[in-house]
Amino acid sequence: MAPKPTTVSTTRWRFQPGTRVEISPNDVGFVGSWFTGTVLKAYRNKYLVQYETLVTDLDPSEPVRETLDVSQLRPFPSRETLRELRVGDDVDAYYNEGWWEGVVTEELAGGRLGVFFRASREHIGFEKEDLRLHRDWVHGKWVPPFQQDEKVSSTTEVKVKSIEAKTTQEIFSKGTLVEVGSDEDGFHGAWFAATIVAEAVGKGKFLVQYQSLRTDDDSGFLREEIDTLHIRPYPPETLVVDRFNLYEEVDACYNDGWWVGVISKVLVGTKYRVFFRDTNEEMEFQHSNLRPHQEWIDGKWVMASLAQEL
Template sequence: MLVEIASTDDGFRGSWYAATVVRRPSRRSSSYAVEFREIYEDEEGTRRVTEEVAGSQIRPVPPEEANPKRDFRVGDEVEARYNDGWWEGVVVDRMRGGRRFGVSFREWRERVVFEVGDLRLRREWVRGSWLPPGDADAEDRQQKAQSQMEMKVAKKMKSNEFTKGTPVEVSSDEDGYRGAWFAAVVVEEVSKGKYLVEFKNFRTEDGAELLKEEADALHIRPCPPEIIVADHFNLFDEVDALHNDSWWVGVVSKVLSRSRYTVYFRDTKEELVFQHSNLRLHQEWIGGRWMTASLDPKNNTRLV
């Protein structure tokens, strides 16, 4: 069976690699054995790499684009074919002629230019189906239906301008803290694209006052809107888990009793148990909008 595997290695989060399942879980092992299609042990390309992976790292191959020459827009979430895998990114530039696009990757914070044939719309595998579905015509209709007001708001928010007193979340590139977001408030703009923020849950070494630090706009985002999960989270839901006074992105790997869940963290390769109240559906701040694969945009509730 052909599938795609999410990498858990440092620096590779957000990348997917084609593989074939060669062994399923058994009583002796809960992991899958997979053979990668384009990753080899030797330079000659004669021996494919085989690894054991967790079920939370596996998804089916996304559907092929109905329109392989589709036109991407700035702000579109895409996956780009790069270094033998598909990497999650955001379209930030549309080159002259419309066949080449600049893509920014959250893991590297770099911009790379790709031909249209090396891009595909980013889709999420949620509860046994792909969102959005592989219907290019429906996607085009949805894009055209977006109001002019929404486009103006998105353009303004993409500038990453934050005013004094704005509640925000701040990320860090320090080892051991990647993937975590910390609640803070903007104190002031220090310079263009750089802000002084005050953390809500961290104090100075002497404990006298809340900790303040400078952060650039790429590491700051608004606080995500609340998504009501009235019943329960599902297996393989991508969530944020409240741990050590910050929010960490992970995947629900087990649904336990009494509203508890085991969450797998790809960056640290560990699993922790959380109560329902300490989880929220993961959202991405893309192009001035909050995006999530399992949200009904009409009423901000989880699709069931």
């Protein structure tokens, strides 16, 4: 029997591991603030995240990790052409390693703007480059929406086309979020989220730091030199698949990475059996721990075709 086409939802949003997001802590003293971080693991309605700027009290080199509700996350905001801020504008001000909601109350000397924070009742002066228009993430949309003029949009399109024309090595730079694969026994068919630490430490190689894999002594996140054949960009965020179908290729989130498999059985509710050819194993997964399988081919992401047989 031929598999049915995949149905895609256009009304829901899901953050994949490795996605850069903004996080709203629910601790006292953090009301109205957003901090940059990365999703490490996705559960049903919760996510394990790691902050970029907040560190633990015991180790200043160790980023804070938390498991938070989906309501405390939102996509990393787009860049836009910023109009002149005016008195009365609701803004976010970059302060104490995060973005804090306030309102512009006055123009100060030197082009600075005074911002009042309702939550803390403080009034602080800021350079304009440390301010942005305040927006809320409501039902999968920014309110108010981002405004970009034609020049910015055209420039963005040119950049996208130029990226497609570049080689794999050229599109990677320091700080780029990537996925790393391995040919080692027990890891074939798995991809792990990592960040480029240094460019071209050897011919055709990069130094990467994994987002979830740690050193043997658990002293920090594992770093390795990887050749370009085993590095690819992090897959683009996709719309949520309402239901996976029999024989469909998927990536399953397991043991801190994404493993390529095939849906071998659709179970009751939101569960599936997934067969892994490389290990000849079959395991059960929740829908939230699966994503459509894609391949990075000739500088482009290609959605995998449905498998014909196990």
